[in-house]
Amino acid sequence: MSSAQAASLVINLTDSEPGFADEIKELGGEELLECIQCAKCAAACPMVLAGFSFFNKRIIQAILLGLREVLLDDSSIWACQSCNRCTEVCPREVNPFEIIQAMRRVAVREFALPTMSIEGLKSLYDTGHAVYLAGAGNTRAKVGLPEKPPSTVAYPEALKELQAIMRKTALADLGIIPMNGFGVADTCEV
Amino acid sequence: MSRIGVYVCHCGENIAGAVDVEEVRKYAETLPGVVVARDYLFMCSDPGQELIKQDIRDGLVDRVVVAACTPRTHEPIFRKAVENGGLNKYFFEMANIRDQDSWPHWHDREGATAKAKKLVASAVAKVALLEPLEDRYVDVTRSSLVIGGGVAGMFAALDLANMGYKVYLVEKNPSIGGNMAKLDKTFPTNDCSACILTPIMVQVGTHPNIELLTYSEVESVEGSIGNFKVKVRKKQTYVDWDRCTGCGDCVEACPARVPNEFNEGMDKRKAIYIEFPQAVPKRAVLDIEHCINCAKRAIGTEPRIHSKTGEPILAPCEKACKTGACDRSKPYNPDGEIMELSVGTIIVATGYKVMDKTPFKEYSPQSPNVITAMQLERILSATGPTEGELRRPSDGEKPRTIVFISCVGSRDKNHHTYCSKVCCMYMLKEARLIKEKYPNINIYIFFIDVRTAGKDFEEYYNYCRGLGIKMIRGRVGAVDELAGDRLRVRAYDVDLGVPVELEADLVVLATAIEPAPGLEELGRKLGITCGSEGFMKELHTKLYPVETPVKGIYIAGCAQGPKDIPESVSQARAASSAAAVPLAMGRVLVEPLISEVDQEKCSGCGICVPLCPYLAISMVEYREKPLSRINEALCAGCGVCAAACPSGAITLHGYTSAQIHAQIEALTAGIGGGANV
Numbered sequence: 001m002s003s004a005q006a007a008s009l010v011i012n013l014t015d016s017e018p019g020f021a022d023e024i025k026e027l028g029g030e031e032l033l034e035c036i037q038c039a040k041c042a043a044a045c046p047m048v049l050a051g052f053s054f055f056n057k058r059i060i061q062a063i064l065l066g067l068r069e070v071l072l073d074d075s076s077i078w079a080c081q082s083c084n085r086c087t088e089v090c091p092r093e094v095n096p097f098e099i100i101q102a103m104r105r106v107a108v109r110e111f112a113l114p115t116m117s118i119e120g121l122k123s124l125y126d127t128g129h130a131v132y133l134a135g136a137g138n139t140r141a142k143v144g145l146p147e148k149p150p151s152t153v154a155y156p157e158a159l160k161e162l163q164a165i166m167r168k169t170a171l172a173d174l175g176i177i178p179m180n181g182f183g184v185a186d187t188c189e190v
Numbered sequence: 191m192s193r194i195g196v197y198v199c200h201c202g203e204n205i206a207g208a209v210d211v212e213e214v215r216k217y218a219e220t221l222p223g224v225v226v227a228r229d230y231l232f233m234c235s236d237p238g239q240e241l242i243k244q245d246i247r248d249g250l251v252d253r254v255v256v257a258a259c260t261p262r263t264h265e266p267i268f269r270k271a272v273e274n275g276g277l278n279k280y281f282f283e284m285a286n287i288r289d290q291d292s293w294p295h296w297h298d299r300e301g302a303t304a305k306a307k308k309l310v311a312s313a314v315a316k317v318a319l320l321e322p323l324e325d326r327y328v329d330v331t332r333s334s335l336v337i338g339g340g341v342a343g344m345f346a347a348l349d350l351a352n353m354g355y356k357v358y359l360v361e362k363n364p365s366i367g368g369n370m371a372k373l374d375k376t377f378p379t380n381d382c383s384a385c386i387l388t389p390i391m392v393q394v395g396t397h398p399n400i401e402l403l404t405y406s407e408v409e410s411v412e413g414s415i416g417n418f419k420v421k422v423r424k425k426q427t428y429v430d431w432d433r434c435t436g437c438g439d440c441v442e443a444c445p446a447r448v449p450n451e452f453n454e455g456m457d458k459r460k461a462i463y464i465e466f467p468q469a470v471p472k473r474a475v476l477d478i479e480h481c482i483n484c485a486k487r488a489i490g491t492e493p494r495i496h497s498k499t500g501e502p503i504l505a506p507c508e509k510a511c512k513t514g515a516c517d518r519s520k521p522y523n524p525d526g527e528i529m530e531l532s533v534g535t536i537i538v539a540t541g542y543k544v545m546d547k548t549p550f551k552e553y554s555p556q557s558p559n560v561i562t563a564m565q566l567e568r569i570l571s572a573t574g575p576t577e578g579e580l581r582r583p584s585d586g587e588k589p590r591t592i593v594f595i596s597c598v599g600s601r602d603k604n605h606h607t608y609c610s611k612v613c614c615m616y617m618l619k620e621a622r623l624i625k626e627k628y629p630n631i632n633i634y635i636f637f638i639d640v641r642t643a644g645k646d647f648e649e650y651y652n653y654c655r656g657l658g659i660k661m662i663r664g665r666v667g668a669v670d671e672l673a674g675d676r677l678r679v680r681a682y683d684v685d686l687g688v689p690v691e692l693e694a695d696l697v698v699l700a701t702a703i704e705p706a707p708g709l710e711e712l713g714r715k716l717g718i719t720c721g722s723e724g725f726m727k728e729l730h731t732k733l734y735p736v737e738t739p740v741k742g743i744y745i746a747g748c749a750q751g752p753k754d755i756p757e758s759v760s761q762a763r764a765a766s767s768a769a770a771v772p773l774a775m776g777r778v779l780v781e782p783l784i785s786e787v788d789q790e791k792c793s794g795c796g797i798c799v800p801l802c803p804y805l806a807i808s809m810v811e812y813r814e815k816p817l818s819r820i821n822e823a824l825c826a827g828c829g830v831c832a833a834a835c836p837s838g839a840i841t842l843h844g845y846t847s848a849q850i851h852a853q854i855e856a857l858t859a860g861i862g863g864g865a866n867v
Contacts, residue, residue: 011683013692014591018632021658033656036640037663037685061685065660 016066024063027106029099034092035060041086041096052076056086056096059103072112077103108174122177125166128152128159192318193225195251196310197242199233199258201288208292210303214257217307221314226250233258239271246275253277253317257285257310263730278322280782280844285313308857315856316849323782323843328823330416330534332773335360337408337712340368341387341755342747342762343539344394349766351399355773358531359394360422361404365469367391368541372452374570374578376755377619378646384573388468395470405475407708409528411536411715412805414826415742416778418533426526428476428489429462433515436472438464443510448480450575454565456583457575462507462516467573474515476507478524490521535742535769538716538726539762540709542748545599545606545701553595553669553699558583559677560669560697563594563613566620580624580631582696584675589695591632593679594621595666599702601638606702608723611752613700614641618654620698625657634660634692636681644754662690669697703752716743717803725751736765742778744769783844784825785832791839792817798831798840807831 025032035057042048042057054062054076062071071077077100086096107113120130128151137147152159166172167179196218200206211229218227226245230238233256245251254277256268261284273279287306295302332355336347339361347359359366370376371391373383394400409421429440446461453459461480464472478489484505487493493502508516544564547555554560559582561569568574569581582589594617599605614637621633640661642651655661663684670678672693680691705724713720717740721727726749729737736744746765747758772778794816799807806824809816818839820831832842841847 010680010689010691011686013634013690016692018630018658033658034652036655037661058686061683065662065683065686065690 011065011067011070013065015069017068018066020066020068021063023106024099024102027102029063029095029102031092031094032060032063032099035064035094035096036092037061038091040089040091041094044085044089046081046083046085047076047079050079052079056080056100060094060096060099063099063103068106071103072107072110075114077107078114078117105170108176109170111174111176113176118176121171125163125177125179128162192223192253193251194221194223194253194255194314194317195242195245196221196224196227196255196257196314197233197238198227198229198287198310199238199256200229200231201233201259201292202231205258205288205292205306208296208299208302209287209306210299213303214287214306214310218255218257218310218314221311223253223318224314234264234267239268242268242271243275246272246277252281253320254282255285255310255313255317256282257287257306257313259288260286263733280323281317281320283313283317283320285309308859311856311859312853315852319846319849319852321843321846326780326782326822327777328416328780329777330772330775331418331532332776333357333531333533334769334773335408335418335420335531335533335536336539337536338368338539338541338706338747338749339363339366339394339402339404340539340541340747340758341370341390342541342749342758342765343368343537344390345759345762346537346539346746346766346769347394347400348390348397349763350770350773351397353766353770353774355399355770357397357400358420358422358533359400359402360406360408361402362407362425363465364405364427364473364475365391365465365471366394366402366404367466367468367470369543369564370755371466371468372454372564372571373567374572374574375619375623377615378644378650380619380623384468384571388470391468391470402471403529404471406526406529408712408715411717413824414740414780414804416534416772416780417823418536418742420531420533420536422529422531423525424527424529426478426522426524427473428478428481428518428522429474430515430517430520431471431473433513434473435513435515436464436469436474437512438474439510439512440474440507440516443506445484445506446480446482448477453568453575454562456565456568476516487518489518492519534773535744536716537744537746537762537765537769538712538718538738538749539746539765540706540712540749542703542752543706545704547598547699547701549605550598550699550701552667553598553697554671554677557669557671557675557677557697559589559675559695560699562699562701563616563620564701566698567616570620570623580628582675587675587695588628589631591692591694592621592624592634592696592698593666593669593677593692593694594633594635594698594700595669595679596635596637596700597665598699600700602702606704606723608752609641610700610703611641612703612754614639615644615647615650615754617698617700618642618651618659621659622650622654622657625654625659629658632660634662634679634694636662636664636666636679638663638665644756664690703748705749709749716740718743723751725749736761736768742769742772780823781827781844783827783842784822785820785827785829785840785842787818787820788839788841789817791837792835793837793839794818795836797834797836801830801834803828803830 039057045055047055054074080100084097123132124130141147148154198211198215215227215229232238254272269279269282272282291302291305334350335358336343337360347357351357370387376383406422406424409423412419440462441460444460444462447458449455450457450459452466462476464474485503487505508518547562572578600610642648664682666681668680672678677694677697683690710720718738726745728735744765746762798818804824804826806821810819829842832840
């Protein structure tokens with residue numbers, strides 16, 4: 001490894017943001033400072049097994065040290081499967097999952113999100129499902145289920161309510177996805 | 191022929207785990223004089239002791255051997271059982287088959303069993319030859335000496351004084367108060383240290399039963415429990431304390447400046463000084479080494495007379511003094527004054543010192559902005575060099591980023607392998623005090639483990655984290671000086687798994703707690719050895735935590751090991767109540783295991799006299815011949831005289847030559863040709 005590469009590995013805490021932890025707390029990670037880095041959450045996390053570099057425990061430590069840029073340069077936070085096991089096992093009631101969500105909110109505000117996430121958000125707005133298989137109706141019918149699931153897909157008025165809610169969120173201000181017409185799109189397959 | 195009973199203890203698994211107890215028991219039955227051999231799971235328990243007592247009551251045995259743990263803790267228990275059974279309690283011998291056998295030979299069952307047999311045979315051989323002895327008592331001097339006037343020593347002294355006993359409190363510094371007087375606030379409640387300590391200092395200073403001997407050191411200790419003779423050197427103050435009022439006028443006038451120990455060297459005091467403003471006693475001391483003898487007024491000389499005015503030419507200090515306390519004409523003895531004290535018990539509470547930063551080259555100790563936590567304590571204190579203003583030493587600027595480094599000199603084979611125990615908490619405390627006052631200052635604490643075991647300590651830690659103090663697991667590897675009085679701190683964040691670095695304005699080293707200087711020497715005077723780390727060893731970690739191997743001498747506070755204020759005070763009060771027991775009893779039991787001179791055999795050579803560490807031996811005229819005589823009250827039964835006597839005239843009861851030889855024979859039976867001698 002060249003010395004230039006080695007130097008780039010060092011994280012300079014002088015450049016860190018002292019107020020970053022407060023921002024995360026405001027965006028939903030209220031219990032952030034309760035974390036003592038015991039790593040029980042990491043032991044329960046599928047992201048660790050999948051080899052992602054920033055998982056719950058490391059994300060929290062990076063936030064505690066004010067390393068916004070380090071986290072924004074890494075896409076690991078988007079790999080969280082929302083299984084919530086970390087929150088279940090945490091002995092300090094830190095709620096690591098909520099902290100990852102809060103970090104995602106930070107990332108979205110900086111437009112630091114992967115394309116897949118944009119598509120997911122669009123699908124959520126358009127159909128009420130982050131992942132929606134429009135062509136699934138036939139398969140459902142074959143196994144005796146109604147073609148449309150009993151969700152926003154079957155109840156357009158519910159989708160309208162959801163869209164109204166989404167338009168009240170920061171997403172509307174950021175303009176990441178178009179929030180125009182109503183109604184379930186025919187194809188929003190991702 | 192004596193009827194010996196042998197009782198082999200399993201000590202749960204402690205002995206039985208390595209020794210075949212049944213085999214040892216069977217073997218004991220075959221030894222000469224043994225009429226019964228039994229074994230039991232816990233011989234020291236009530237049913238175990240009952241086995242022994244019943245055999246004595248039944249007339250079955252008249253001598254008892256217990257093969258078990260250590261006589262250090264259990265000999266008195268079994269002697270009592272033997273006595274309760276109806277025998278002279280000195281018809282008892284113990285074979286230590288745990289500390290000297292099962293523990294060191296844990297993985298050698300065969301060898302351990304063989305050794306247990308030898309140890310039992312040796313005890314049986316000796317017990318057959320034991321004589322009945324009578325306990326004796328000596329009267330106790332109802333006073334106590336406390337060495338060290340920190341928070342532990344002060345509480346020990348106060349408790350004893352409140353019980354009505356005379357207490358001498360010896361302190362080497364000019365004032366009592368100790369290290370606690372230097373602290374700003376104290377965890378876990380953040381009480382102001384001075385506010386809780388100074389009233390105690392006043393109580394100690396004014397208590398009618400406490401004689402305060404500050405600026406004094408213990409010179410020598412003789413005697414034993416109940417009757418210690420202690421010589422204390424009152425160091426020369428070169429100020430007449432009977433006249434000194436502590437006004438400080440001499441200090442104002444003095445031009446000589448010396449690094450101030452009380453402020454950890456961060457500012458200067460004068461050569462004549464009062465240790466700190468709240469000192470008790472508030473008296474000035476002249477540091478003769480740094481005195482520059484203004485107006486050529488060397489101590490003990492008459493002043494020159496001014497040629498014009500005819501007035502004597504005085505030094506500024508004596509000129510300023512309104513009471514004549516600073517009169518330099520007095521012929522002071524530089525060695526001070528020796529006081530002789532008689533006390534029944536002694537408490538050692540000599541406290542600690544914190545390590546200096548100098549040995550830690552990797553942390554740039556040459557930088558004024560790298561300080562010890564004790565120095566920061568002085569900076570934070572209202573009585574400190576900055577009067578409580580947080581300013582860094584190099585330029586007096588308020589730091590924006592502060593880094594704390596834990597375990598500096600602790601848990602380190604190059605310095606001290608132990609954990610200093612209080613550093614995690616005092617770092618958190620200092621960080622918290624700063625953060626609460628200045629929320630915008632960035633504070634990082636680099637640690638290995640955060641050890642906050644103690645009542646309300648974890649809550650304190652959580653609170654500090656909540657304040658946004660940044661905790662990074664990982665020992666700092668380097669602190670480098672940068673331009674602009676900045677410091678670069680390099681470490682590895684174990685939790686992120688990456689190297690980190692940052693620039694700081696102030697680096698605080700949590701240096702290790704060390705025994706107070708001279709503790710080892712004091713230990714030699716007292717007959718107490720210090721452990722490998724230099725702290726004094728208690729008699730038994732769990733059961734006799736304030737007692738020492740020397741009866742009548744007790745320990746409290748950091749003399750025994752690093753501890754915080756709540757623990758030091760608890761231990762001090764425990765030590766004072768232990769030290770009060772002999773004083774309350776008025777007499778103490780002295781085992782009759784002491785030496786006696788056979789006057790027929792004594793040649794009067796006098797070799798024994800200077801050897802006795804207790805000054806118990808003197809030469810007396812007997813039939814116009816000098817003979818050695820041992821004072822029973824002073825003899826501690828160490829046996830040095832008996833071993834040295836060329837005429838074999840001295841017998842140490844309980845360890846006679848015949849008894850020792852019988853033990854050796856039993857231990858070496860079957861070993862031929864003297865090969866093992």
